[in-house]
Amino acid sequence: MIVALLLVAVFPLFAGDAGVKGTVADLQGKGVADATIRLERGRDSRIAETHTDAVGGFSLTGIMRGNYRLVGSAPSFDDISQTIALQDGATLTVELKFDRLAARNETVNVTADVKDLDILNPDPAQRIVVREEILDANPGRPGAPVSIPGLPIETASGGLKAPQYFAPGVAGDHGEPIASFIRVGSFFMPNNLSANAHGNGYSDPNILVPAVIESVQTDGGAFNVREGNHSVDLGATYGLRTQFEPFATLTADYRDVDLSAGCNWLAGQVSYGNGFLDALEHRQQYKFNVLKTWNLAAHNLTLLGIGYYGESKVPGLTPIDVPNLHDTIDPRQRDQTHTGEIAVNDIWHRGPTSELQLSSFFRAYNLSLYSNFGDGLIRQSEFRTVTGSNATYIKRVNRRLSVMAGLDYLREAPRRDNLDNYFSTDPAFYGPFEKITANNITLNFVTPFVALDGSLTSWLRYNVGWRRDQIEFDNTDLLTPENSFSRWIGINSPKATLALVAPDSLPFPSVSLSFGQAFFTNDPRIGTGTQQGSLTSQAHAYQAVVSKSFGKTDIRVTLGHITQEASLAKIDPDTGLQFDEGPSRNRFLTISARHYFAAGLLQASVSKADARDLSDGTPIPEAPRLIVDVLGTVDRLPFHLQARAEFEEVGRKPLGDGFISVPVREFRGALVRQFLDGKLDAGVHFQIASGYTGQTTEILALPGESDPFERVVGVYLPSYATVSAAYHFRRQPPKFRGAAGSG
Numbered sequence: 001m002i003v004a005l006l007l008v009a010v011f012p013l014f015a016g017d018a019g020v021k022g023t024v025a026d027l028q029g030k031g032v033a034d035a036t037i038r039l040e041r042g043r044d045s046r047i048a049e050t051h052t053d054a055v056g057g058f059s060l061t062g063i064m065r066g067n068y069r070l071v072g073s074a075p076s077f078d079d080i081s082q083t084i085a086l087q088d089g090a091t092l093t094v095e096l097k098f099d100r101l102a103a104r105n106e107t108v109n110v111t112a113d114v115k116d117l118d119i120l121n122p123d124p125a126q127r128i129v130v131r132e133e134i135l136d137a138n139p140g141r142p143g144a145p146v147s148i149p150g151l152p153i154e155t156a157s158g159g160l161k162a163p164q165y166f167a168p169g170v171a172g173d174h175g176e177p178i179a180s181f182i183r184v185g186s187f188f189m190p191n192n193l194s195a196n197a198h199g200n201g202y203s204d205p206n207i208l209v210p211a212v213i214e215s216v217q218t219d220g221g222a223f224n225v226r227e228g229n230h231s232v233d234l235g236a237t238y239g240l241r242t243q244f245e246p247f248a249t250l251t252a253d254y255r256d257v258d259l260s261a262g263c264n265w266l267a268g269q270v271s272y273g274n275g276f277l278d279a280l281e282h283r284q285q286y287k288f289n290v291l292k293t294w295n296l297a298a299h300n301l302t303l304l305g306i307g308y309y310g311e312s313k314v315p316g317l318t319p320i321d322v323p324n325l326h327d328t329i330d331p332r333q334r335d336q337t338h339t340g341e342i343a344v345n346d347i348w349h350r351g352p353t354s355e356l357q358l359s360s361f362f363r364a365y366n367l368s369l370y371s372n373f374g375d376g377l378i379r380q381s382e383f384r385t386v387t388g389s390n391a392t393y394i395k396r397v398n399r400r401l402s403v404m405a406g407l408d409y410l411r412e413a414p415r416r417d418n419l420d421n422y423f424s425t426d427p428a429f430y431g432p433f434e435k436i437t438a439n440n441i442t443l444n445f446v447t448p449f450v451a452l453d454g455s456l457t458s459w460l461r462y463n464v465g466w467r468r469d470q471i472e473f474d475n476t477d478l479l480t481p482e483n484s485f486s487r488w489i490g491i492n493s494p495k496a497t498l499a500l501v502a503p504d505s506l507p508f509p510s511v512s513l514s515f516g517q518a519f520f521t522n523d524p525r526i527g528t529g530t531q532q533g534s535l536t537s538q539a540h541a542y543q544a545v546v547s548k549s550f551g552k553t554d555i556r557v558t559l560g561h562i563t564q565e566a567s568l569a570k571i572d573p574d575t576g577l578q579f580d581e582g583p584s585r586n587r588f589l590t591i592s593a594r595h596y597f598a599a600g601l602l603q604a605s606v607s608k609a610d611a612r613d614l615s616d617g618t619p620i621p622e623a624p625r626l627i628v629d630v631l632g633t634v635d636r637l638p639f640h641l642q643a644r645a646e647f648e649e650v651g652r653k654p655l656g657d658g659f660i661s662v663p664v665r666e667f668r669g670a671l672v673r674q675f676l677d678g679k680l681d682a683g684v685h686f687q688i689a690s691g692y693t694g695q696t697t698e699i700l701a702l703p704g705e706s707d708p709f710e711r712v713v714g715v716y717l718p719s720y721a722t723v724s725a726a727y728h729f730r731r732q733p734p735k736f737r738g739a740a741g742s743g
Helices: 002-010
Strands: 018-025 036-040 046-051 057-063 066-073 080-086 091-097 107-111 126-130 178-184 187-190 213-219 234-240 244-252 256-264 266-273 283-296 299-313 334-351 354-372 377-398 401-422 434-455 460-477 485-500 510-521 536-550 553-564 567-571 578-581 584-597 600-613 626-634 641-650 654-656 664-675 680-690 692-700 709-716 720-728
Touching: 018 080, 036 057, 046 057, 046 283, 046 299, 066 091, 080 091, 178 299, 178 334, 187 334, 187 354, 187 377, 460 510, 485 536, 536 567, 654 692, 664 692
Parallel strands: 018 091, 178 234
Antiparallel strands: 018 057, 036 046, 036 066, 066 080, 107 126, 126 213, 178 187, 213 234, 244 256, 244 720, 256 266, 266 283, 283 299, 299 334, 334 354, 354 377, 377 401, 401 434, 434 460, 460 485, 485 510, 510 536, 536 553, 553 584, 567 578, 584 600, 600 626, 626 641, 641 664, 664 680, 680 720, 692 709
16 A cells, blocks of 8 residues: 555656646536536546636646537536647647536436447436435435435344445445445445455445445446455445535434534534434444545546444344234344544546556454344454555546556455353343454455457457456464465456447447356355355356437346356355355346436336255355345426435345245335525425334244244334425525436
8 A cells, every 4th residue: 555655646647748737617608607517438437627717718728639528517506617729739628518407306317328438337226416406215314325226225133233235136245245345536446345354345335424435336336446345236426526515414203313524524423313213223324534635747646535423222023923023032232333544546537548547445344243133242343454555557548448457455454353151041130141253364466457448349348357356365264273374366257248329320228248257255254063164155157238218218128147166155144154045046137218308307217136045956045036126216396395205115035944025115216495595405204114124034032932943033113204404505596497317
């Protein structure tokens, strides 16, 4: 990390010899002050950024010649963009004019079709562009900061532990095998924490303030060489705002209160509440997010800082067949976690067709969890540091060929990774814990990768890539030294995508076909087992995407097939015993459609999956078979109201041993109105729910029962309503009211 930071600091600044200047006007032709102007080359590749002066003027100099996309952004307006060509020794003059007011209070789902592919984005991904005042997954309560349409989320513990996203047919235990990233400039900073108490990829979006999230992009995971560990079924990347107007938002009901505020590139959030428990939960969360960019001639620097602390009582898993039992079976359950993180990215434009990306990050993380899953109170704890660096070089030779080569380094160091158990059934008596496992673990990743991308003809596009992950596992067993070991392994992951791009003049859809090998790291601890487990699990993934637009309606069909090898994968969180996973196979079909209309949009998706253990043909427990999602926004309602709503259903899931879950249904909505010429947004957020999250099976006995037995347990899913108020300090009042766009 230190080496990469020094490289960023000492690289000389190479100025280009082209530039662009101009003005930005509003709907009436008046200059817009403090508008953000971005110069981009390809999707999510920012070259330079500036802001307009008091009369709407701007200027960007030191730019290399080439074709770019000039984007203007300002509060109260939809983004405007223009494609420009810069020539050596010349300064281009342009005029940008906003043509419509922004559609506030909505989340717009923009699905990249097969035509929107490049060297950095080889897989046609779903990209959710988040507008102001988003409807988050659990307003004012613990959980994900934003709902991703079509990917249901559960807070299995109900407390501060990381929520779990579920892809079709994927059990998704704490993020595996789903990868999570935070985009810092051009860098995909990994947000998974490997080799945690459950093993595999613990991912925590809790650390992000909802207001700073600009977009969430999801892709197949296995087909991008930049996405490695855990990117088997899905990769989700959070893109953050580089600047936002000063705001303060208060969301509250009779049990919970949440206050967030921000200005320019700094945001914070404080939450207190009693969430899901009948008893008081005493939850508190504190978040601090900062994202700052600098444009220094040929360099575009981005700095990210994150601070997070949270503690809470934990609802825990209760039997779903016991009426009105909406509380924990053990009042001692609680959790506490904190995170500190800093990352830096430099995009160094070496010339009109090449760039060098340099990145580095550091993260500290702590977890202390007390929970009862049926075998007595357990205590999980760990403290870890994570460091990483990346260097990526991109050369765009011509339309037919672009080359990317890079090197990743990652070191994860969980320390005091402990599992303790307390077997007393008397909650009034605490007593000593029995130590089950205690380990210091170090994982080192050294990963070169390379990719080629281009168009063979006007209708045929290709991307091929390869990455080599060389991984060191160092496991120091503090209880049983003979179980300690150190071992290096290597994993090859080839990737390929072929896209058939149909011309707009023809009625045919565009199609992409992808293949990729992927992997995720397992828990290296032996625990109370007898042998060293499988350190990694590998998978083969195939994907076909068909997309077509008919006027204002977009249709997309995704077909996937993933096979995973057999492995001795992780240890039981109650007992420390090892258990097997796989070999398995997951097949899924997702059909989605989106329609824009004058006052908003409507979209829907249905995913059907079949996931099975190939060794005996039985269904994989806890993997969703059916996911239904419907989302709609309406910007023009009577009395100047705006609305957004989302319905999600996860059908019955097999839980193992012949047990079946109950369906989970959630209907979330928001109704918002603007006051004070758009500076104040006031509204109501609500959730109407049925079912239980985190459904699984446990062997336990409730008070008054003589013998424990296996039963289905889960966390009761409540319905609630909250009120919200958001004040925007610098928002300019709109000059007139008109139809709000949703593009």
